[in-house]
Amino acid sequence: MPLNTDVLWYKDAIIYQVHVRTFHDSNGDGIGDFPGLEQRLDYLQELGVNAIWLMPFFPSPLRDDGYDIADYHTVNPSYGTLEDFRKLLDSAHERGIRVIIEMVLNHTSDQHPWFQEARSSHDNPRRDWYVWSDTDTRYKGTRIIFVDTEKSNWAWDPVSKSFYWHRFFSHQPDLNWDNPAVGDQMWNVMKFWLDMGVDAFRLDAVPYLVEREGTNCENLPETHNIIKDLRRKLDEQFSGRMLLAEANQWPADLRPYFGDGDEFHMAFHFPLMPRMFMGLKLEDRKPITEILQQTPEIPASCQWSLFLRNHDELTLEMVTDMERDYMYDMYATSKSMRLNLGIRRRLAPLLNNDRRRIELMNGMLMSLPGTPIIYYGDEIGMGDNILLGDRNGVRTPMQWNGGWNAGFSKAEPQRLYAPLIQDPVYGYPAVNVAAQKESEHSLLHWMQRIIAVRRSNGVFGRGSIEFLYPANHRILAYLRRLGKETVLVVNNLSGAAQAVELDLKRYKGNILIEMFGNNIFPRVGDLPYLLTLGPYQFYWFRLRRV
Amino acid sequence: MEAMSYTPSGAELKLEDETFLSDDFLRQLINVGEVDILIGLPTHNNAKTIGSVVTTIRSGILRGFPRERAVIINADGGSRDGTPDLVTGVSIDDARPAANLYALRTLHSISTKYDGSAGSGAALRTILAAAELLRAKACLVMSPEAAHLQPDWISNLVHPIYRDGFDLVAPTYRRHKFDGLLTTNLLYPMLRALYGVRIREAYMPEFGFSGRLGSQFLGQNGWHDGNGQAGVELRMTLAAITGGYRICQSFLGEKEHVERRGSDLIPALRQTVGVLFSALETDFLVWSKVAGSKPVPTTGSEQELQLDPIRVNRKRLREMFSTGVSELQSVFQSILSPSTLTELQRIARLGEEEFHYSAELWVRTVYEFAASYQKSVISRDHIIQALAPLFRGRVFTFLVENRNASAIEVENNVEGLCLEFERLKPYLLQMWKSRE
Numbered sequence: 001m002p003l004n005t006d007v008l009w010y011k012d013a014i015i016y017q018v019h020v021r022t023f024h025d026s027n028g029d030g031i032g033d034f035p036g037l038e039q040r041l042d043y044l045q046e047l048g049v050n051a052i053w054l055m056p057f058f059p060s061p062l063r064d065d066g067y068d069i070a071d072y073h074t075v076n077p078s079y080g081t082l083e084d085f086r087k088l089l090d091s092a093h094e095r096g097i098r099v100i101i102e103m104v105l106n107h108t109s110d111q112h113p114w115f116q117e118a119r120s121s122h123d124n125p126r127r128d129w130y131v132w133s134d135t136d137t138r139y140k141g142t143r144i145i146f147v148d149t150e151k152s153n154w155a156w157d158p159v160s161k162s163f164y165w166h167r168f169f170s171h172q173p174d175l176n177w178d179n180p181a182v183g184d185q186m187w188n189v190m191k192f193w194l195d196m197g198v199d200a201f202r203l204d205a206v207p208y209l210v211e212r213e214g215t216n217c218e219n220l221p222e223t224h225n226i227i228k229d230l231r232r233k234l235d236e237q238f239s240g241r242m243l244l245a246e247a248n249q250w251p252a253d254l255r256p257y258f259g260d261g262d263e264f265h266m267a268f269h270f271p272l273m274p275r276m277f278m279g280l281k282l283e284d285r286k287p288i289t290e291i292l293q294q295t296p297e298i299p300a301s302c303q304w305s306l307f308l309r310n311h312d313e314l315t316l317e318m319v320t321d322m323e324r325d326y327m328y329d330m331y332a333t334s335k336s337m338r339l340n341l342g343i344r345r346r347l348a349p350l351l352n353n354d355r356r357r358i359e360l361m362n363g364m365l366m367s368l369p370g371t372p373i374i375y376y377g378d379e380i381g382m383g384d385n386i387l388l389g390d391r392n393g394v395r396t397p398m399q400w401n402g403g404w405n406a407g408f409s410k411a412e413p414q415r416l417y418a419p420l421i422q423d424p425v426y427g428y429p430a431v432n433v434a435a436q437k438e439s440e441h442s443l444l445h446w447m448q449r450i451i452a453v454r455r456s457n458g459v460f461g462r463g464s465i466e467f468l469y470p471a472n473h474r475i476l477a478y479l480r481r482l483g484k485e486t487v488l489v490v491n492n493l494s495g496a497a498q499a500v501e502l503d504l505k506r507y508k509g510n511i512l513i514e515m516f517g518n519n520i521f522p523r524v525g526d527l528p529y530l531l532t533l534g535p536y537q538f539y540w541f542r543l544r545r546v
Numbered sequence: 547m548e549a550m551s552y553t554p555s556g557a558e559l560k561l562e563d564e565t566f567l568s569d570d571f572l573r574q575l576i577n578v579g580e581v582d583i584l585i586g587l588p589t590h591n592n593a594k595t596i597g598s599v600v601t602t603i604r605s606g607i608l609r610g611f612p613r614e615r616a617v618i619i620n621a622d623g624g625s626r627d628g629t630p631d632l633v634t635g636v637s638i639d640d641a642r643p644a645a646n647l648y649a650l651r652t653l654h655s656i657s658t659k660y661d662g663s664a665g666s667g668a669a670l671r672t673i674l675a676a677a678e679l680l681r682a683k684a685c686l687v688m689s690p691e692a693a694h695l696q697p698d699w700i701s702n703l704v705h706p707i708y709r710d711g712f713d714l715v716a717p718t719y720r721r722h723k724f725d726g727l728l729t730t731n732l733l734y735p736m737l738r739a740l741y742g743v744r745i746r747e748a749y750m751p752e753f754g755f756s757g758r759l760g761s762q763f764l765g766q767n768g769w770h771d772g773n774g775q776a777g778v779e780l781r782m783t784l785a786a787i788t789g790g791y792r793i794c795q796s797f798l799g800e801k802e803h804v805e806r807r808g809s810d811l812i813p814a815l816r817q818t819v820g821v822l823f824s825a826l827e828t829d830f831l832v833w834s835k836v837a838g839s840k841p842v843p844t845t846g847s848e849q850e851l852q853l854d855p856i857r858v859n860r861k862r863l864r865e866m867f868s869t870g871v872s873e874l875q876s877v878f879q880s881i882l883s884p885s886t887l888t889e890l891q892r893i894a895r896l897g898e899e900e901f902h903y904s905a906e907l908w909v910r911t912v913y914e915f916a917a918s919y920q921k922s923v924i925s926r927d928h929i930i931q932a933l934a935p936l937f938r939g940r941v942f943t944f945l946v947e948n949r950n951a952s953a954i955e956v957e958n959n960v961e962g963l964c965l966e967f968e969r970l971k972p973y974l975l976q977m978w979k980s981r982e
Contacts, residue, residue, distance in 0.1 A: 283579075283615075284651040289640035322650060326613060469641040471577035473652035499576055 003093055003199075007240045010200065010266055010371055011303050012461040014451050015100065016049040017310060018376040019065075020057045020079045021417055023398050025409035030416040032397070032408070034075070034084035038091045040400075043433065045095045047379060047444075048451035052092065053100040053202055053244075055311060057085070061111050061171075065311070065395065067102070067204060068109035068172050072189040089197050098199035100244065105186055106205040107172040115173050119159045129182050130173045131165035131211060139165070142217040148340050167208045167217075177209045177226055187233055194234070200242035203227075203264075206257070207247045219253050227263045242266065244305060248317055251295040261299035269295070269304045269370060271318035274327060276308070276364055277350065278319075280357060281330045283494040285476035287323070289467055292368075303461075304370035308361055309378055312391055313342030314350070336386050346394050348381040353425060355381075356536035359446060360491060363538040366454045367480065367489045369465045379447040380436050383426020388418065396421050401434035453515050453540065459485045468502055475500040475533070488512065488541040492533035501528035512541040567675055571658035575679050578654045582614040583607065583704055584682035588669030590623035592690035593632060599695055600636045603688060604653065606700025612650050614708075619676050620657035621669035629690075630657035667769070667778040674764040682757050684708045687779070689751040694800045702796045703754035706845060713791035715754035716745050716783065716842075719801030720850040723948060723956045724858060727941050728811075730960050733780075733818050736912060739967035740826065740974075741787050742836035746795060746848075748783040749818050755782065759791050777821035784825045788832045797846030811934050820930045823919040834975060838968060850953070863942040864901055868894040870935020877932045881918040886910050890936065903936075903943040905966040911936055913970060917977035 003009070024036030034057075044052060056066030059076050066076070075085050092099050108115055117126040136154035144150050145167055154163040155170035164173045175182050190201060210222040227243075234241055245257045245267035257264045272295075275287035298304070314331070316324045324341065331350055332343040343350070351357040358381060365372045377398055385393040396418050400407030406420050406428035413420070420428050436442035454460050463482035470477055474494040480487045486507070492498045504510075504524045512521035512529075521541065522529075533539070567575075585603055589596055600618060607616045620633040638653040660672040670687065677685045684707040686700065706712040729747065738744050755763075763785045786793050826833065871878070871894040878887050889907055896902075912933075919929050948956045 278650075282613075282651045286640045286649075286652050290643065293640070320648065322612060322648070326650060467640075469639070471574070472579065473577070473639060473654070474579055494579065496580065498579070501573075 003096055003098060005240070008301065008462075009098065009240070010051070010242045010244075012455070012458065013051040013098070013371050014049045014455065015051040015053050015305070015371060015373040016044055016047070016376065017053045017055070017307075017373050019055040019311065019395060022376060022395055023408075024400070025397075025411065028410040029078070030409050030411035031078045032417075033078070034080035034088045038084075038088045040398075041088075041091055041095055041097065044097060046448065048448055048455060049374065050096055050455075051098040051100055051199070053373065054102065056102040056104065061109055063109070063171050064169055065391070067104055068107075068111075068169070069104050070109045070111045071113075073192055086196060093197065099197075100200040100202055100242070101193060101198050102204060103190060103193075103201040104204040105175070105177075106208050107166065107168060107174045110171045110173055118173075119157050119164075122160060122162075127160075128179050129176055129185075131176045132160070133163045133165070136163045139211050139213060139215075139217050141215060142167075142211075146340055165211060167205065174208070174211075177222075183226060183229065187230060190230070190234075191237070194238045194241060198241075200244060200265075202244045202246060204246050206245050206264075207249060207253075219247075219249065219256065224256055224259065224263060227257065228259060231259075231263055244268070248315055250318055251291070255296045255298065258298045258302040261301045265301065266303045266305045266371060269306055270315060272304075272368070273307060274314060274316055274319050274323070276361060277314070277331060278323060278327060279476070279493055280351075280361065281326075283474050285473055285491075285493060288364075288476060289469075292465070292467070305373060306365055306368060306370035307373040307375065308365050309345075309347045309350070309375045309394070310373070311375070311395060313339045313344040315340075315342040317341050334386070339391065344384070344386065344391050344393055346382060346384040347375070347378045348426065349383050353381065353383075354536075355443065358443065359450075360493070360536040360538055362447065362450060363489075363540075364476070364491055366450055367460055367487075367538075367540060368478075369463070369480070371461065372454075374447075379444055380433055381426070381431055381443045383421045383423065383431065385419065385421055392418055399428040399432040401432050402429040406432060407434070449516065457485065457487060457515070457542070458482055459487045463487070470500045470502055472498055472500045474498050477502055486543040487515070488543060489538065490531060490533065490541075491538040492536060495535045497532060497534050499530065499532050501530050504529045507543050510543040510545050513544055515540040515542055566661050567672065567679075568658060568661075571656075571672075571676075572679075574654075574656040574658070575676055578617045578656065578680060580615065581617045581680045582683050583611055583616040583708070584673070584677045584680060584685045585616070585618045585700070586670070586673030586677070586685060586687040587618060587620045587633060587690055588623070588666055588673070588687065589620055589625060589629045589633070589690045591625045591627045591629060593625070593627035593629045595693060596629050596690050597632045599688065599690055599692055600633050600655065602695045602697055603700060604636045604638070604647075604655075606697035607653060608647065608649055609697050610701035611704065611708075615651065616653055617680065617682075618653070618655040619673055620655070621660045621672040622657055623669065624659055630659075633657050667776065670778045670782075671764070671769055674760045677757060677760045678764055682760070684754060684756060685760055686754045687750075687752065692752060694802050695752075696799055699752065699798045702798055702846060703752065706794050706796055707754050707756050710794075711756075711792060712794045712843075713756040713759040714783065714786040714793045716747050716750050716793065716795045717752050718746050718795050718797045718844065718846075718848060718850075720797075720799060720847075721801050723951070723953065724945060725801070727944065728814055728818060728937070731908070731940055731944055731963065732912060732937065733822065735909075735960070735964040735967040736916075737783075737822060738839045738964050739971050740833040740836065741784070741829075742833075742839045743787050743793065744839050744841045744964075745783060745787075745793065749777065749780045750783065751779075751801075752798065753779065753782075754796075755786070756791075759786055759789070762789060762791075777817035780818060780821045781825065784822075784829065788829050793842050795842055795844040797844065797848065797850075811937070812931055815930050815933055815937070816927070819915075819933060820926070823916050823926075823930070826916060827920050830978070834978075837971075839964070858945055860942050860945050861898065863938040863945075864898055867903075867935050867939030867942065870932075870938070874932050874935065877924065877928065880923045881929060881932060882911065882914050886914055890939075893939070901939075901942065901946075903939045905963045906970070908936075908940045908963075909966045909970045910973065911940075912967075913974040913977065916974060920978065 021032045023032045024040050025032050026036035057075050057079050058069040059071040060066045060068050089099050114126050114129050117124050118130045142153055157164050166173050207218040210220045211217045242265045245264040248270045254267050257267050271291050275291045278287040332338045397408035397420055436444035459480045459482040463480040466479045468477040476491040478489050507524045511523045622630045634655050634657050637655040638649045660668045684704045686703050703715050706715045737748050763782050871890050915933055
């Protein structure tokens, strides 16, 4: 299945987020690798995803799970060779699967040779590749992101006896994007991977590229200029490739990252995700519709990227204090589940392993405007291990079967990069791909089905959205429209059966076709359209005039 | 709609009873769904005050219970001044976000016109039925005229139910010492003496109740007879007492003094004394075994009195007493004992300076009225009406006695009257049994 040639391919994509280390170990060293991932591409193809997003696989001291890059031009030997990566890329493309890789522009590891050179001497040519200061009082208005571990955005370098700027961990010094040499070098890095055939970059931590006194050092115009420059080069030299922004910001602050269609193609919609969980717990659509009402229009060529869970904590930065307290109380009853301003848990445990709620959340993920991202293992309802530090509890080995090391690796169990989930509910003997393949009604099969239905209709990836506001606030209902195609989505956020009357007068005469079973529902008439939904049930209807 | 008719006895809400809710109201309730807190607002042409009342209630909910599922339900008696629109206008939802207000969840504010004539009974019945259908855990009924309503009144009434497991929360207020004279001179002391429970405001303008008490009360008989319509708040208090429900009081704050016309007294007596006298009959096995009284748990301050002067026409009260004793002599002969009637006639002839309607004589008067009510010596409504001039005589004495009294002294005097009611309770029992 060749890759389609549509330059807007990302609008119709179903993205699967995976860390090479976590997926499959082909050489028995206890660490997942490129050949292992390549062996599992058939699984991903069967699942129906058409893009994979690989977390950082570069050489790294791994003090931030690879986001502390020590060399941008090769791969971490633990995961294989550059040639292995090339083979993975080709194999994915043969299956119609595009490959998105991470690119950390904002900072490097303090072990990167660039930083080692920069700190070695004030006169070193690379000194100005990072942000240095004699004091730690500059840029006072800048918030600290990792509040649990960092006390300041400045760290003292005992080698060059200066402070250096870091927005994340102190072992991740920020690059100085005011130095044109940095921009040139980072484009060369991107070009290196684009030349190899990589389809897209997820650009990490983009709001923080530039610092200016008297600002909060986020979302600055100079940062946007940098993005525009990168985008221009990309379009000129690599048409059809894509940039995805990681910018954990409010919608109004995110909007500029799309520019006039000349910055990012896609950006994560961070504020929506916690509000989906909030709406589910409150049994009230208000948090979801409110944030989407506040979401500005974006250029036609751009797209939101939606997700339920990812490799990080369920971030609660983009919620109010009241909402954060509520989320903590509802979803992180134990303090150990909390990290920074978030909750470090996977989807299934967050939803108490309630299949109906897992399906509903995935249903919304697949039907709200944007490109959905599935975090590896969530398609089978994997659990987490909150006893592992940082965010490692949601980064445990993929559970392929109930056998040795869950089919992840042939290594001695103690050699695995992280322990397997072994608890009675989520442990690999109970939750694994092989078992779910055998069961017609497994979550895995259900996920395959919903992905197929989503992909069967372009309205989900490219259509407009119009919310209906039925008086029953437990019902989240919206119309997705693209050309002559209209799909009605009705979600019951409540754990109890609900009745709802929908105002569909405009569609009088249409019949509703339920998209999973292709069954016909009554024709729309003059009266409000009455539907009843079971607990956490949802419907997708195509509207057809017959 | 079901015709207003007497319903045969039954402990639970019957299906046919639910049909008094209109289809439109049921549709609104379906949209609201299960709630934690329900605020009931009985209204009838309250447009002047209802806007600020519902706004304050909404603030109280958002401030005190931002996470709870709440609804404001207006049972309207057919207002023609736009009252229901003012109530529904405070809804908060995603289609109509409230300006300058942040709400975690949707807040519905819905309205229905209750069937039948304007009256608190029909309104409360509507509210109770809604509370049961929505499975509300804590319910409040708020006065549409509560000018002094503060947002924290909501928390003060809800918390004892929601957090502490009480079933009925009666209010206490900061009142003027001469406000609520029917309560201080009759209702409170008599209810306390008979039922043994010290509830200061048994005829409650604002109150809270648990879902289970609401359901139990809704299932009681008599919603369609005259007693069911009048004084339903007091009936609910009595139901809570006799049903063994957990009762407490919550101090709310200042209660505004409302000027009442003299003609308001008869309806007030019907809704309080009439209900109480009527309940004595059915509750005999309960109150006849009670000796003394106990306080109920109270949050916040106890009843507080203000000493600002308010104008009361004492002279007119005494004149109405004397005229009443004279004109209703034949009625009183059927109701009162000869010794009590003789004593009343004696004081009726006294000048203003000498006039004194003692606590003992007042208690004997009230008890003899209660016993006569039970016996139905004449029309029960006539008995209630006949009490009015005597009550005015008693109020005259109360005003004179407390003219210059401090708040503590007034409280002591009320306490003295209460103890007199308790002391003479055997007299009532004796009359009750002898008349059986």
